[in-house]
Amino acid sequence: MTISTESMDGGITRVLLDGRLDIQGAAAVDLRMNVLAGSSKFLLIDLSKVSFLGSMGLRSIIIPAQAVSRRGGKVALLSPVPMVEEVLKASKVDEIVPIFHDLDAAVAALR
Amino acid sequence: MSQSTAAAKAYIEIAFSDRPSQVVSISELPFFIGRGRESGNHLSLDDMRISRKCAAISSGASGFFIEDRGQRDGIFVNGKPTMGRTLADGDRIRLGGDDACQLVFRLHSEASLKEEGETKLRSLLDSWGGDSADELKGLKLLLEATSMLHSQLPLESVLGAMLDHAIVITHADRGMLLEHDASGVMQVKVARGRDGESLAPEAMNPSRSVLKSAIELESAVINEDLNLADMNLQGAQSVVMQLLRSSVVIPLYGKPRGPADPSSEVARRQLLGAVYLDSRRASTFSALDRQILDALGAQAASILDNSRLIERERERQRLEQELNIAREIQQALVPQGMQDFPHLTVTGTHHPCYEVGGDYFDVCPLADGRVAILIADVAGKGLGAALLTTMLQGALSGMTLGVDPVQVFNHLNRFLCERAAVRRYATMFFGLLSPDGTLEYVRAGHPSPLLLRRGQVSELYTGGSFPVGLIDMAKFNSDRIQLEPQDTLVLFTDGVTEAEDRDHKPFGDERLMEAAGRHQDSTLGDLKDGILAAVEKFTDGASQFDDITLLVVRYRGPATSAGLPAVLPAVNS
Numbered sequence: 001m002t003i004s005t006e007s008m009d010g011g012i013t014r015v016l017l018d019g020r021l022d023i024q025g026a027a028a029v030d031l032r033m034n035v036l037a038g039s040s041k042f043l044l045i046d047l048s049k050v051s052f053l054g055s056m057g058l059r060s061i062i063i064p065a066q067a068v069s070r071r072g073g074k075v076a077l078l079s080p081v082p083m084v085e086e087v088l089k090a091s092k093v094d095e096i097v098p099i100f101h102d103l104d105a106a107v108a109a110l111r
Numbered sequence: 112m113s114q115s116t117a118a119a120k121a122y123i124e125i126a127f128s129d130r131p132s133q134v135v136s137i138s139e140l141p142f143f144i145g146r147g148r149e150s151g152n153h154l155s156l157d158d159m160r161i162s163r164k165c166a167a168i169s170s171g172a173s174g175f176f177i178e179d180r181g182q183r184d185g186i187f188v189n190g191k192p193t194m195g196r197t198l199a200d201g202d203r204i205r206l207g208g209d210d211a212c213q214l215v216f217r218l219h220s221e222a223s224l225k226e227e228g229e230t231k232l233r234s235l236l237d238s239w240g241g242d243s244a245d246e247l248k249g250l251k252l253l254l255e256a257t258s259m260l261h262s263q264l265p266l267e268s269v270l271g272a273m274l275d276h277a278i279v280i281t282h283a284d285r286g287m288l289l290e291h292d293a294s295g296v297m298q299v300k301v302a303r304g305r306d307g308e309s310l311a312p313e314a315m316n317p318s319r320s321v322l323k324s325a326i327e328l329e330s331a332v333i334n335e336d337l338n339l340a341d342m343n344l345q346g347a348q349s350v351v352m353q354l355l356r357s358s359v360v361i362p363l364y365g366k367p368r369g370p371a372d373p374s375s376e377v378a379r380r381q382l383l384g385a386v387y388l389d390s391r392r393a394s395t396f397s398a399l400d401r402q403i404l405d406a407l408g409a410q411a412a413s414i415l416d417n418s419r420l421i422e423r424e425r426e427r428q429r430l431e432q433e434l435n436i437a438r439e440i441q442q443a444l445v446p447q448g449m450q451d452f453p454h455l456t457v458t459g460t461h462h463p464c465y466e467v468g469g470d471y472f473d474v475c476p477l478a479d480g481r482v483a484i485l486i487a488d489v490a491g492k493g494l495g496a497a498l499l500t501t502m503l504q505g506a507l508s509g510m511t512l513g514v515d516p517v518q519v520f521n522h523l524n525r526f527l528c529e530r531a532a533v534r535r536y537a538t539m540f541f542g543l544l545s546p547d548g549t550l551e552y553v554r555a556g557h558p559s560p561l562l563l564r565r566g567q568v569s570e571l572y573t574g575g576s577f578p579v580g581l582i583d584m585a586k587f588n589s590d591r592i593q594l595e596p597q598d599t600l601v602l603f604t605d606g607v608t609e610a611e612d613r614d615h616k617p618f619g620d621e622r623l624m625e626a627a628g629r630h631q632d633s634t635l636g637d638l639k640d641g642i643l644a645a646v647e648k649f650t651d652g653a654s655q656f657d658d659i660t661l662l663v664v665r666y667r668g669p670a671t672s673a674g675l676p677a678v679l680p681a682v683n684s
Contacts, residue, residue: 023491055490055605059536062581091538091556092575096582 001025003032012110013040018049021057021084030060037064041073042110045097048079053087065097076106121168121175123154124215126203130158134217141169144206144214145180160209168216173197175216177204184208266418267301273414274303274386277407281359282395283388287315288415289322290384297322297385317387318358325360325385331404333396334358358389359396361404363412383419386411434466434494441467441497444504446474452482454546454669458635459662460643462606462655469496469537470604470658471504475511480546483511486662487539488557488604490578499535507541516541516553520579520587524555527580536580540602547669548594553587555579558608561624563599563631568624571600596668599638601627606657610646613653618646635663 001019008014015036019025036043045061047053053061065075077099080088088094100106122136123144135154145152145165156165165182168175178195179186187205188196198204204214274286287302287310297319299312318334325332335357364380386408390396441463449458459472469489476482487503489496506523510516520541527536538556545551552571556578559570571592577585594600603623610618622645630641639661646659 055488055536055538059490059534059581063531066582089575090558091581092577092585093582094575096584 001028003029005036008044008107010042010107010111012042012044012107014044014046016046016049020052020054021050021060022052022054023056025052026054026056026060033060033064034067037067040068041071043068043073043075044078044106044110045075046078047084048081050084051081053080053084058087058091058093062091062093062096069096074110076100076109078103078106122217123168124217125154125156126213126215127158128211128213137168137175141167143167143180156206156212158212160207160212162207165206166204168198171197174199177216182207266422269414269418270301271303271309273411274301275307277386277388277411278303278305280403280407281388281399282390283359284390284392284395285310285315286386286388287312287317288384288386288411289317290415291382297326299387300384317389321358321360322385322387325362326382329362329364329380331359331361331401331408333399333404334360335394335397357393357395357397358387359399359404360388361386361408361411363408363415365412365416383412383415437494437497438463438466441501444501445472449474452476453667454548455482455544455664455666456635457482457484457662457664458639460639460660462659463497464606464655464658465493467494467497468492468658468660469500470606470660471500472602472660472662473504473507474662474664475508477511477513477543479513481543484542484544484600484602484662484664485539486557486560486602486604486660487537488606488658488660489537490535492657496535499533499537503537503539510541516543516551517587517589520553520555524577524579524585524587525583528583533580536578538578538605542600544594544664544666548596548598548666550592550594550600551589552592553589555587556581558603558605558620560603561601561627563601563627564595564597566628566631568628568631594666596666599631599635599663599665601638601642602662602664603642604658604660606655606659607642607646607661609657610650610655610659611653612650618649622649635665639663 001017001021001024003018004016006014006016013036015033017029021029043065045065047061050057061077068075075097077088077094077097079101080099085099088099098109100109122134125133125135137153139153142154143150143152143164144154144156144161144167146156146158146161146163148155150163152163152165160183162180162182164180166177166186167180168177170176175198176195177186177188177193177198179193184207185192185194186207187193188198188202190203190205198216200216200218202216204216206212206214270288274288277283278286284305285302287299289297290300292298299315299317302310302312302315304310321332321334362385363383365383366380388396445461446459451457457474459474461468461470461472463470469492470487471489472484472486474482474484485507487500489499489503503523506526507519510519520539527533538558540552540554540557540560542550542552554572554576556576559572562569562571572590577587579585579587601623608618608620608623612618623642626642626645627638630638633641642661643659
């Protein structure tokens with residue numbers, strides 16, 4: 001599991017998660033995600049490279065996302081694979097953090 | 112010194128001409144020989160020719176010594192009458208006037224096997240004076256200390272015994288064992304005086320400069336007349352303060368463990384600690400042989416090394432025990448021997464992937480005749496998840512007292528979100544099945560139970576719902592469905608559908624629905640076993656990486672108060 005970030009126009013931080021977000025994956029990214037949540041106003045979490053999303057992995061995305069929202073920021077999820085999208089929707093997380101499959105739409109939603 | 116010095120090294124051959132020969136080892140000194148045990152004899156010769164108090168063997172300045180304790184007609188060694196004399200290997204001892212009563216004194220055969228080694232050791236030991244037998248005993252006891260480690264003795268006392276032997280061997284006044292603390296500073300762990308008394312480790316104040324030089328040299332260091340030694344006097348303050356004249360420091364190294372690091376040419380020995388011995392007398396250690404110190408160091412290191420291994424093993428065993436207790440508690444909390452109810456039958460199974468699991472189910476009757484059904488899956492695995500299931504069970508048991516389940520879910524969600532450090536949340540399905548077949552349920556991010564009805568398999572609901580404890584603003588509500596007699600619900604956790612085969616392909620919803628459909632006319636037990644068998648066949652020995660839990664409920668139809676389904680005709684109408 002790896003995590004990398006990229007600054008985009010409009011103060012958006014794009015976070016690229018890569019790998020399996022299982023228990024180990026979640027443990028590997030939790031700290032970075034929390035730091036990002038504390039320092040970013042607009043967070044675009046790119047899930048296109050996440051092949052598996054477990055329950056602890058779901059938590060690794062949602063807890064930071066809620067923290068950003070609480071501070072008045074915005075979060076969007078980008079391009080989850082079907083398995084990952086299914087997990088997100090089963091937990092109704094898509095009602096809290098919108099899911100996009102198009103980068104421009106996601107960026108527009110964050111502005 | 113001690114009376115038992117050479118005890119185990121000698122034995123007596125009973126060579127009476129008119130009785131079977133026998134070998135008795137000299138187990139204790141002084142060793143009493145005579146008739147009958149009651150007079151304290153170690154060797155009891157049941158023979159009227161032998162006096163009750165016949166003879167005694169003790170250790171003398173030059174070895175074993177026999178003395179007459181009142182044998183009628185006296186004792187003879189190699190034919191010569193004696194009141195007392197030193198014994199040598201093979202000496203024949205005649206008890207009294209009868210030639211038939213003879214004993215042969217022998218040095219222990221083990222000793223002769225090791226004769227060569229002992230001779231060498233003796234010469235080393237003789238070079239620094241003292242009774243060679245004493246020193247051999249010291250080394251022997253060191254070996255015994257190693258075996259003591261495997262007893263249940265506290266490790267501290269084993270390490271203390273090791274120091275006692277080191278003190279005996281070196282004639283030191285004090286001995287201490289030092290180990291690194293968390294910050295890498297050598298600290299005194301155990302300290303002993305020359306009479307085997309424990310000394311307070313914090314009061315020891317060993318010379319840091321002497322320690323440092325031994326560790327730098329990676330070898331035992333003897334310092335005689337410390338105040339004159341080649342060292343910085345300021346650095347040697349503790350030595351001066353305690354008026355210590357001489358000391359020995361033996362650094363202890365462990366055996367390298369694990370595969371050797373190919374990047375390092377020399378396997379680095381791990382420094383375990385040090386034995387530090389000191390004396391107020393000058394030149395105490397001047398005659399100590401380096402080989403003796405090395406042998407002592409190797410023994411002490413091995414004892415220390417083993418003691419740490421055993422300590423870790425004991426700690427592991429303790430944790431395992433704790434885990435077993437957790438598992439017992441968890442298993443005791445799961446409903447035992449699933450009870451059937453007038454209007455429903457139920458069965459369930461729980462296979463945690465570790466000792467304890469994060470899945471949990473419960474079935475319990477309410478006072479109003481409804482039956483509560485719950486399945487929950489806590490995020491994560493093992494003990495952390497298991498702790499939360501226990502808490503959930505406690506909170507949810509409140510529902511059986513008539514509290515609105517929706518309120519309980521909202522409360523639990525807030526409770527867990529406010530305690531984010533718990534880092535756990537749960538998906539749950541909670542249902543209340545009335546005798547009339549009404550199922551009221553609350554879902555919390557849990558996969559939909561399967562509904563088996565008249566040959567069809569469907570999901571109770573579609574779409575998502577919030578888990579409990581993940582999203583602080585989540586609100587829960589209840590839904591309702593009417594069950595028909597023989598309707599069957601299959602509740603499961605995602606450990607079932609996400610069970611993987613060797614190629615990491617998941618079992619999936621479709622296979623589960625197919626397996627459930629195939630067994631839907633079976634008894635509940637067969638339905639449950641059929642699904643488990645399908646999962647097992649699919650995974651084909653691939654390791655289970657999540658808890659697997661199944662709960663199967665079949666609605667029998669409205670029940671009468673007698674517990675029989677109302678559809679049955681009354682016997683007397």
